Amino acid sequence: MKALELHRDLTRIWKNETGWRGVFSSVSHTDLGKRFIITAAVFFGIGGVLAMLIRAQLATPQSAFAGPEVYGQIFTMHGSIMMFLFAIPMLEGLAIYLLPKILGARDLAYPRLTALGWWCYLFGGTIMILALLGGVAPDAGWFLYPPLSGREFTPGVNSDVWLLGITFVEISAICAAIEIVVTILKFRAANMSLTRMPIMAWYLLATAGMMIFGFPPLILGSILLELERAFGWPFFQPEFGGSPLLWQHLFWLFGHPEVYIIFLPAAGALSTMIPVMARTPLIGYGAIVTAVMALAFLSFGLWVHHMFTTGIPHMALGFFSAASVLVAIPTAVQVFAWIGTIWAGRPKFTLPMYYILGFFVVFVLGGLTGVMLAIVPFDQQAHDTAFVTAHLHYVLVGGFVFPMLAAAYYWMPHATGRTRVMRVGIAAFWLIFIGFNLTFLHMHLTGLLGMPRRVYTYPVEAGWTTLNLISSVGGFMQAFGFGLFAIDIALQHRLGKRTRRDPWEAETLEWAMPTPPTQYNFASLPTVDSREPLTQDRNLGARLAGGKGLLARAVDQRRETLAVDIASGAPEHVAILPGPSLIPLHTALVIGGFFLSMLLSLYWLAPVFVVATAVMVWRWAATTGTVNDAGPVNAGQGLCLPTSFDVRGSVGYWGSVLAVAASGTLFASLIFGYFFLWVVAPNWPPPGEFDAYFLEPVLVTAGALLASGGARAGLRNFRRAKPGAVLAACGLALAIAGLLLGAIRHLPGPAEHSFAAVAWTLTCYAVFSAAVGALAQLFIRGRIASGHVSARRPHECRIAAVWSDYGAGVAIIVAWLLALSGAAL
Amino acid sequence: MVSGLVLWAVAFSTLYALHGLGCSSGWTGSGTFGLSWAKLLLLAVWISLIGTHCILLRWLVRRKDTQMERIGIAIGWIGLGATVVTGAPIVVVSSCV
Incomplete structure (x- = not known):
C-alpha cells in the first residue's frame, strides 16, 4: 500500500x-x-x-x-x-x-x-x-x-x-x-521488554498502581462521612462508638501516597527531559527504576506522620517516623542520578532547563523540611503552623509545578508543531521562581514564630505582619509570572513558527511521528531493540510514516x-x-x-x-x-x-482484575475500619445482647460456592457455559438473600451504634459486589445467546468469572465476620 | 520483582496491627527479661519477619542474569533494610506509652 x-x-x-x-x-x-x-x-x-x-x-x-x-x-x-x-x-x-x-x-x-x-x-x-x-x-x-x-x-x-x-x-x-x-x-512497541521501556513508563506504572491502591480508602471515607451526614450512621461520633480518628486514618492512607502520586509523574518527566537537555544518556536507569518502586511502596507507610499529635503511642509514632525518614533515600537516589546526568553531559540552557534548575532548588528545600517534620518532637512543635504550609508548597510546587512547567515547554512543539515566539517565558520563569520563594521561604519563620494554619486573621502584637506582607507581595508576583506563562503558551499555539520533527533531538518514540500528531499516532508501528530507538535510527519516523513497520x-x-x-x-x-x-x-x-x-x-x-x-x-x-x-x-x-x-488474556481481563483490586482495597479498608473502631473507639461493646448465628452464613456460603462452581464449569467446558452462567447468577442471588436475611434478623439499626453502622455498610458492600457478579454472569448468558461468546471466543467468560468470584468471596467473608462477631461482643 | 517490598508492606502492617492490639488488650504486664508481653511478642514477630526477608533474599539471588532479576534483588535488600529500620523502635521505645 x-x-x-x-x-x-x-x-x-x-x-x-x-x-x-x-x-x-x-x-x-x-x-x-x-x-x-x-x-x-x-x-x-x-x-x-x-x-x-x-x-x-x-x-x-x-x-x-x-x-x-x-x-x-x-x-x-x-x-x-x-x-x-x-x-x-x-x-x-x-x-x-x-x-x-x-x-x-x-x-x-x-x-x-x-x-x-x-x-x-x-x-x-x-x-x-x-x-x-x-x-x-x-x-x-x-x-x-x-x-x-x-x-x-x-x-x-x-x-x-x-x-x-x-x-x-x-x-x-x-x-x-x-x-x-x-x-x-x-x-x-514490538520487542519493547519491560527494561526497554522509556523511564517515563516506569514512573507512570508506579503512579497508576499507587492510585489503584491509594484512592479507595479516601472513597470509602467519603462514603462513610456522607452516610453519617445523610442518614445519621455514627462512624465518627465517639458517643456512639465511633471515632474521628478513623477519618484521619482513611484520609491519610490516601493523602500521603497522594504526595508521591503527584511527584512521580513529574519526576518521570524530569528523567525524560534531563538526558535530552544534557545531551547524554540517563545515568542509573536500573537504580532509578528500583528507587521508583521503593517510593511506590514505602510511601504507603507514612500516613500516620500527619497524625503525630493525636495521642498515638510512642512506639507506633516510631514506626512511622522511621518510614518517613527512610523515604528520603530513594528520592535522593533520583536527585543524584539527575545531577550526575547533567554533570556528565553538555547541558543546553533552554527554557525547560530553567524550570528544571528551579525544581532542584525548591524541591530539595521541601524535602529537607520534610525530613525535619518526620522527626516526632519537631513535628509536635510545628504541627498545624505556617511552617507546614511552607513545607507542603515547597514539595508540591517544587516537585510538580516546576517540572510540569518545564514539561509544557518541552512537549509544546509536539502538541502544536510550533516553536516559541518571544522570550516572554524567561521573564515568566523569574517572576514565578522569585515570587514563589518570596512567598514561602520565610513562611517557615512565620510558622516557627507560632502562626497557625487556616486562621483568617491575626493580631498586630503577634509580630507576623511584615512576614505576611512579604508573602503576599511574593504571591502576587507569582500570579503575574503564571499570567505571563499562559500568554507565552497561547502565543506559541497561535503564532509560533512551524518546527521540524524532534526539535530537541530526543530519543523516545513520541518524536518519531508527525507534529502535531495524527489521531492514529503512527502509520505503522515500530519494533525496538533499545531504550533509545531514535538514537539508533534517526530515520525511524520517516520509515514508520512510509508504512515500513x-x-x-x-x-x-x-x-x-x-x-x-x-x-x-x-x-x-x-x-x-x-x-x-x-x-x-x-x-x-x-x-x-x-x-x-x-x-x-x-x-x-x-x-x-x-x-x-x-x-x-x-x-x-x-x-x-x-x-x-x-x-x-x-x-x-x-x-x-x-x-x-x-x-484469553485480553485487556478487558486485565482491566477487570485491576478494578477488582481497587474494589478489594476499599473492602480491606472497611474491614480495617471495623477492627479499628472495635479496638480503639470508646463506648464499645455496643449496648444489647448479641449471639453468633449460623443459618444465614451457611446459606450465603452455599450460594457463593454454587456461583463459583457455575462460573468454573463454563470456563472448563464451553458447552456448560450457558447453564453455568445461570447457575452462578442464581447462586449469587441466594448469597444476597442470605446476607440481607442475616442483617435484618440479627443487626441493630445502623444509626444506633458504630458497630451496627459498619456491619450494615459491610452488608451493603457485599450485596453490591454479589449483584455485580450476578449481572456479569447474566450478561454472559445473553452474549452466548447472541453469538458474541463462542468456543473460539470465550474470553468474556473469564472476565465475568473475575467479578462473580469476587462477589462470592466478599459475601462469604462478610457473612461469617458478622455472624461470628456476635459471639465476641 | 517487587517481592521484597511486598514483604515489607506485610511486615509493617503486621507490626502496627499487633502493636495496636497489644496495647488495647493490656498486654503490658511483665513477661521475661523484664520486658512486657507486648514488646516480647513484637520482638519475636519482628525477628521472624527479618528472617523471612533473609530467606527471600537467598531465593532472589539465585538468578541474576537479567536486569529485571537484578532489580528484584536490589528491591529485596531494600525490603530487608526497611523492615529493620521501621521495626527498630520496638527495641528502643516503650510499647504503649
Whole structure:
C-alpha cells in the first residue's frame, strides 16, 4: 500500500465524528489528554485566584477583606482544587496524551473509559466550582476532618459538596489508573521488554498502581462521612462508638501516597527531559527504576506522620517516623542520578532547563523540611503552623509545578508543531521562581514564630505582619509570572513558527511521528531493540510514516494496535479498539444524576440513577466484540497474529482484575475500619445482647460456592457455559438473600451504634459486589445467546468469572465476620 | 520483582496491627527479661519477619542474569533494610506509652 493512501485510510478510520457530536463522542487519547490538561489548567487558574484572595486577607492584621465563613471556603477550595482538580488530572492528562506515543501504540487500552474519566472529572469539578460561586463551598479544610465537617458543625451542604464532588472526580482517577497500568503492560512497541521501556513508563506504572491502591480508602471515607451526614450512621461520633480518628486514618492512607502520586509523574518527566537537555544518556536507569518502586511502596507507610499529635503511642509514632525518614533515600537516589546526568553531559540552557534548575532548588528545600517534620518532637512543635504550609508548597510546587512547567515547554512543539515566539517565558520563569520563594521561604519563620494554619486573621502584637506582607507581595508576583506563562503558551499555539520533527533531538518514540500528531499516532508501528530507538535510527519516523513497520494496514474500519507479552514485549495479538461513542457521556451523566440527587437530598431518586448506571454499563459492554470468528490477521513483516476477540488474556481481563483490586482495597479498608473502631473507639461493646448465628452464613456460603462452581464449569467446558452462567447468577442471588436475611434478623439499626453502622455498610458492600457478579454472569448468558461468546471466543467468560468470584468471596467473608462477631461482643 | 517490598508492606502492617492490639488488650504486664508481653511478642514477630526477608533474599539471588532479576534483588535488600529500620523502635521505645 502506498504511504499516502495508507495515511488517507487511517485518517478516515481514526477521525472524530463531525460537528458538535464529534466533540461529545471523541475517544481519542490525544484529544482527551489535551482536554484533561486544559481543564486542569483552568482549575489551576481558579485555585490561583483563591490563593491571591488568601494572601490579600493575610497581608495585614485584622483585615476586613473576608470574614471567617468566606475565608473558610476560600482556603478549603484552594487546597481541594489544587490537589483534586489540578494536580491529579494534570498528571492524568500528561499520561493520557503521552503514553501511547512513547510506547509506540496508536491509543490507550480503553478509549471509552478515558472519555468517561474526563466527563466525570468535568462534571465533578463543575459541581464544586458552582458551589463556590453559590457561597456553599466546602469550608472545613481540604482534609475535611470530622467533627468539624459533620452535620452538627456544618449543617449546610458545604461538606456534602466536597464528599460527593471529590468522589465523582475520584472515579475519573481510578479509570485513568487502570487505563495507564494496562496500556503500559500490554500496548507497547514490538520487542519493547519491560527494561526497554522509556523511564517515563516506569514512573507512570508506579503512579497508576499507587492510585489503584491509594484512592479507595479516601472513597470509602467519603462514603462513610456522607452516610453519617445523610442518614445519621455514627462512624465518627465517639458517643456512639465511633471515632474521628478513623477519618484521619482513611484520609491519610490516601493523602500521603497522594504526595508521591503527584511527584512521580513529574519526576518521570524530569528523567525524560534531563538526558535530552544534557545531551547524554540517563545515568542509573536500573537504580532509578528500583528507587521508583521503593517510593511506590514505602510511601504507603507514612500516613500516620500527619497524625503525630493525636495521642498515638510512642512506639507506633516510631514506626512511622522511621518510614518517613527512610523515604528520603530513594528520592535522593533520583536527585543524584539527575545531577550526575547533567554533570556528565553538555547541558543546553533552554527554557525547560530553567524550570528544571528551579525544581532542584525548591524541591530539595521541601524535602529537607520534610525530613525535619518526620522527626516526632519537631513535628509536635510545628504541627498545624505556617511552617507546614511552607513545607507542603515547597514539595508540591517544587516537585510538580516546576517540572510540569518545564514539561509544557518541552512537549509544546509536539502538541502544536510550533516553536516559541518571544522570550516572554524567561521573564515568566523569574517572576514565578522569585515570587514563589518570596512567598514561602520565610513562611517557615512565620510558622516557627507560632502562626497557625487556616486562621483568617491575626493580631498586630503577634509580630507576623511584615512576614505576611512579604508573602503576599511574593504571591502576587507569582500570579503575574503564571499570567505571563499562559500568554507565552497561547502565543506559541497561535503564532509560533512551524518546527521540524524532534526539535530537541530526543530519543523516545513520541518524536518519531508527525507534529502535531495524527489521531492514529503512527502509520505503522515500530519494533525496538533499545531504550533509545531514535538514537539508533534517526530515520525511524520517516520509515514508520512510509508504512515500513507493523500493522501498516487499514482494514474494515477497524482501529488496530499491537498488544504484546507483558515481560518480553513479543507481539501477542492485534487489539481492536472502539471508535467514537456517546456512551461515556451518557454514563457520566447518569452517574452525575446519582451524585446530584444525593447532594440535593433527593434520596428516593438516587436508586433510579444506580439502576440507570447499571443499564449504561451493560450497554457499554454489549457494544464490543464480534459474532464472527475472524481468525489470525497479517500484522506485516511475516507476523500472523490473532485479534483481541480470540485471545484469553485480553485487556478487558486485565482491566477487570485491576478494578477488582481497587474494589478489594476499599473492602480491606472497611474491614480495617471495623477492627479499628472495635479496638480503639470508646463506648464499645455496643449496648444489647448479641449471639453468633449460623443459618444465614451457611446459606450465603452455599450460594457463593454454587456461583463459583457455575462460573468454573463454563470456563472448563464451553458447552456448560450457558447453564453455568445461570447457575452462578442464581447462586449469587441466594448469597444476597442470605446476607440481607442475616442483617435484618440479627443487626441493630445502623444509626444506633458504630458497630451496627459498619456491619450494615459491610452488608451493603457485599450485596453490591454479589449483584455485580450476578449481572456479569447474566450478561454472559445473553452474549452466548447472541453469538458474541463462542468456543473460539470465550474470553468474556473469564472476565465475568473475575467479578462473580469476587462477589462470592466478599459475601462469604462478610457473612461469617458478622455472624461470628456476635459471639465476641 | 517487587517481592521484597511486598514483604515489607506485610511486615509493617503486621507490626502496627499487633502493636495496636497489644496495647488495647493490656498486654503490658511483665513477661521475661523484664520486658512486657507486648514488646516480647513484637520482638519475636519482628525477628521472624527479618528472617523471612533473609530467606527471600537467598531465593532472589539465585538468578541474576537479567536486569529485571537484578532489580528484584536490589528491591529485596531494600525490603530487608526497611523492615529493620521501621521495626527498630520496638527495641528502643516503650510499647504503649
